[in-house]
Amino acid sequence: MSYLELSSIKKTYPNGFTAVKNINLDIKKGEFVVLLGPSGCGKTTTLRMIAGLEEVSEGTIVLDGEDITGLPPRQRNLSMIFQSYAVWPHMTVAENIAYPLKLRRTGKREIEAKVREAAQVCNIVDYLNRYPGQLSGGQRQRVAVARALAVNAKLSLMDEPLSNLDAKLRVSVRTFLKEIHRSTGATTIFVTHDQAEAMALADRIVVMNEGHIEQVGTTKEIYNGCDSLFTAQFMGTPPANIQKVGLSLRQGRLAAAVKDAAETQFIDLGQQGRFPGIERLVEQEVFLAVRPENITIEAAAGVNETRVEVVEPQGAYTILVVKVLGAEWKIMLEGDIDIRAGQKISLRIDPGKIMFYGAQDNKRIRLS
Numbered sequence: 488m489s490y491l492e493l494s495s496i497k498k499t500y501p502n503g504f505t506a507v508k509n510i511n512l513d514i515k516k517g518e519f520v521v522l523l524g525p526s527g528c529g530k531t532t533t534l535r536m537i538a539g540l541e542e543v544s545e546g547t548i549v550l551d552g553e554d555i556t557g558l559p560p561r562q563r564n565l566s567m568i569f570q571s572y573a574v575w576p577h578m579t580v581a582e583n584i585a586y587p588l589k590l591r592r593t594g595k596r597e598i599e600a601k602v603r604e605a606a607q608v609c610n611i612v613d614y615l616n617r618y619p620g621q622l623s624g625g626q627r628q629r630v631a632v633a634r635a636l637a638v639n640a641k642l643s644l645m646d647e648p649l650s651n652l653d654a655k656l657r658v659s660v661r662t663f664l665k666e667i668h669r670s671t672g673a674t675t676i677f678v679t680h681d682q683a684e685a686m687a688l689a690d691r692i693v694v695m696n697e698g699h700i701e702q703v704g705t706t707k708e709i710y711n712g713c714d715s716l717f718t719a720q721f722m723g724t725p726p727a728n729i730q731k732v733g734l735s736l737r738q739g740r741l742a743a744a745v746k747d748a749a750e751t752q753f754i755d756l757g758q759q760g761r762f763p764g765i766e767r768l769v770e771q772e773v774f775l776a777v778r779p780e781n782i783t784i785e786a787a788a789g790v791n792e793t794r795v796e797v798v799e800p801q802g803a804y805t806i807l808v809v810k811v812l813g814a815e816w817k818i819m820l821e822g823d824i825d826i827r828a829g830q831k832i833s834l835r836i837d838p839g840k841i842m843f844y845g846a847q848d849n850k851r852i853r854l855s
């Protein structure tokens with residue numbers, strides 16, 4: 488059964504701009520859901536509507552069986568962590584954590600107990616009497632988390648809570664958030680435009696684009712089966728290589744070429760038998776999407792021959808930039824490999840991992 492239900496939610500701002508078009512989403516109790524999408528796609532607007540900070544233009548929001556669409560924020564029993572005003576600088580850590588409880592007219596004894604408990608979970612007991620200015624960025628963020636935890640809300644909303652931390656701290660606070668979620672089981676909606684963060688944290692990811700939902704699924708479901716070209720372009724570091732191609736069959740093998748290209752270059756995608764039902768796509772234009780890690784190379788001339796343009800060593804893996812059908816493709820290889828720019832290599836694409844998308848609707852074409 489769903490715990491939070493967004494039904495046909497729409498938001499048109501007073502200036503006439505529609506930031507959220509038609510959102511339908513069911514969230515289960517205890518789930519950690521991440522809203523992921525590029526800047527301006529409507530993530531904060533959606534979160535603010537759930538919080539009651541922004542009026543809903545159309546649609547309904549039901550939390551735990553109660554229609555909260557028109558309720559003021561304080562009657563919704565939610566906690567929020569936002570990027571910009573994470574903690575109040577003029578209050579000590581203990582006062583920060585206690586503040587929302589005071590607003591809820593919680594008794595003094597109970598407040599003390601809850602502050603202590605939340606501080607213990609977040610490992611900040613030693614700093615209860617300090618001011619936020621006397622803490623590191625990561626410690627401050629833990630105070631914000633403790634403050635949200637202490638109210639024991641029905642729903643925890645977080646809008647890019649890690650974005651003002653440096654890269655290393657981001658990853659450690661992220662792990663901490665995941666541990667907290669595992670121990671408290673609080674239903675959480677977390678907003679980010681960082682797909683690595685989303686993949687690491689989410690039970691389910693909601694990919695948003697221009698005010699609508701592109702896809703909802705677990706990290707694995709979305710990464711391995713992007714429903715739309717948008718999602719394929721968005722997920723992965725580096726993201727999938729994408730090119731508009733015409734498909735043809737050559738001696739029992741599937742080939743892709745760029746239509747109207749000056750040179751009749753093509754790449755071999757593998758045996759026809761590896762693409763059951765491909766016949767209906769032959770001689771048609773489609774988008775071809777291949778993840779950088781689904782290409783292997785041979786350091787010799789052969790099928791799909793190309794030249795290495797750039798080598799980007801990353802320690803645990805190496806990224807090669809090569810020219811494929813006139814475009815730059817990225818290849819991700821495990822380990823620190825011995826290859827130089829300018830070298831000739833041949834490529835092999837894993838046929839089982841190739842994704843095709845409609846040239847008109849940009850939607851995934853499922854074969855067979």
Ligand SMILES: Nc1ncnc2c1ncn2[C@@H]1O[C@H](COP(=O)(O)OP(=O)(O)OP(=O)(O)O)[C@@H](O)[C@H]1O
Nearest residue numbers: 500502504506525526527528529530531532533680
């Ligand atoms: N008060 C407002 N009036 C008019 N348009 C607004 C208002 N607030 C936001 N918008 C617009 O609505 C769209 C969605 O904004 P929103 O803040 O929800 O995006 P976001 O996905 O959170 O982006 P970011 O990742 O940059 O935080 C944007 O195009 C934004 O310019």
Ligand SMILES: [Mg+2]
Nearest residue numbers: 530531532646
């Ligand atoms: Mg935002």
